[in-house]
Amino acid sequence: MNSNMNQEVIQKQAATYVARLYSGELSAEEEMQIYAWCDRSPEHQQEFDTMLAIWDTSNQLFQTAQPKKKKKNTYWFTGIAASLVCSVLAIWYLANPAPAPLYQASIPKPNIYHTAVGELSTVGLPDGSVVTLNTDSAIRIDFTGQQRRVWLERGEAFFDVAKDENRIFSINTGEKTIRVIGTKFNVRKSDATLKVSVTEGLVAIQSSSIPSREPIDFEDAETLLPAGSVGAFNGTSEVITHVTSKEVLANQQWRQGIFRFNNEPLGNVITEFNRYRLKKITLQNRALGKLKISGVFKLKDGDSILSALEAALPVEIDRYPEYIELSARN
Structure with a gap:
């Protein structure tokens, strides 16, 4: 009984952390708390990875439901999102009693x-x-x-x-x-x-x-x-x-499958993301590399950064068969 209760507590905490991660209001201090919690035990890391996988397979249910008044409703949103993740988790566990690892070597x-x-x-x-x-x-x-x-x-x-x-x-x-x-x-x-x-x-x-x-x-x-x-x-x-x-x-945030950049030069961000891509992203000129960007991105969704760049920076994207190029927006 105690073991089952402890597992449920870990699952709920992992669900809460995943919901906070994509709430749009995650502070740097909260992010470090997530990394420390995942590093505390293999069970914590496993549940966090499972919740990330569920978030992906549930078509990112919560990203479209973010309230406009973020500061006032953030914790209400986080609670609802975490509850939904836990509900999806229960159904998912029944259908998949022995889930496969998120990544395979x-x-x-x-x-x-x-x-x-x-x-x-x-x-x-x-x-x-x-x-x-x-x-x-x-x-x-x-x-x-x-x-x-x-x-x-x-x-x-x-x-x-x-x-x-x-x-x-x-x-x-x-x-x-x-x-x-x-x-x-x-x-x-x-x-x-x-x-x-x-x-x-x-x-x-x-x-x-x-x-x-x-x-x-x-x-x-x-x-x-x-x-x-x-x-x-x-x-x-x-x-x-x-x-x-x-x-x-x-420095180890990649272990959670995410990257967070705070006012980082675009050139550095692109260099880091290209480590995870076969189809590389290039910059048309060096001046673009000095633009600054902030955000949280998932390693599994490599093209999410392209959408973020178009929305946040004065750049446009040209896709070619062998690479993707960013150029200044006219």
Whole structure:
């Protein structure tokens, strides 16, 4: 009974959060609360993903019902939306007692995991650790009774590492090797830089050319990143910043399948969205890239940003077979 009641509470909270997310009134503080709640347990993340899927399959029932006087009616709207989501959830569960994951990963071999462009996947590793892969990402693993080794071949991944003091967990990214015992952190690898954001615990980073020591000697590590820090590395330098937990979670918002931009240059927004698209968006000139935009967008609905851009900015969209171009509106 208690277990069922607890599950119902989690479902209602997830429904409320999804409704708030698309209410048009979500504050930055509330958004960080959602990320923190999802990160608190796998059950929270699973229910949130399920609610997002239900929102999609119910033809976005609530987006067309937003009241004009937002501030006065926001919480009334959120309550109704959350109740409707829960109702749809009950029907959906009866028809689908064992729902499929929102995203599926391709697993060509037992020790290789990868995602396609626009795909997200959460996979469990043999030691109990959990890895969430972002778009167009790949990892290779080698786990034995003495070691836990991972190679980040490309892309971005969030690691929730199960603690095992007898087996160091290492991630080779090419030039750098990340070593932990048990912690939570995000790693993003690009052609030019490596970015590591630590949510929980302590992360040791060193050059891959330096032999690893067992156990970890944190005092001798080249770079130490505690919780609440972000490290950016390239071939010749590194930049370490210490930020709030909200900022660290903001760097991982892709795990919820959404992006939120606050007065962000259009060029940066397009660059980020193109990571999830096969048909890329281009700008006719650099001046367009300086325009600013704010909003919440779903990764699954890649063209939603195009509608938002047309409505919010002085741009027009031209669609071609191989790409989409934004130009200044005449």
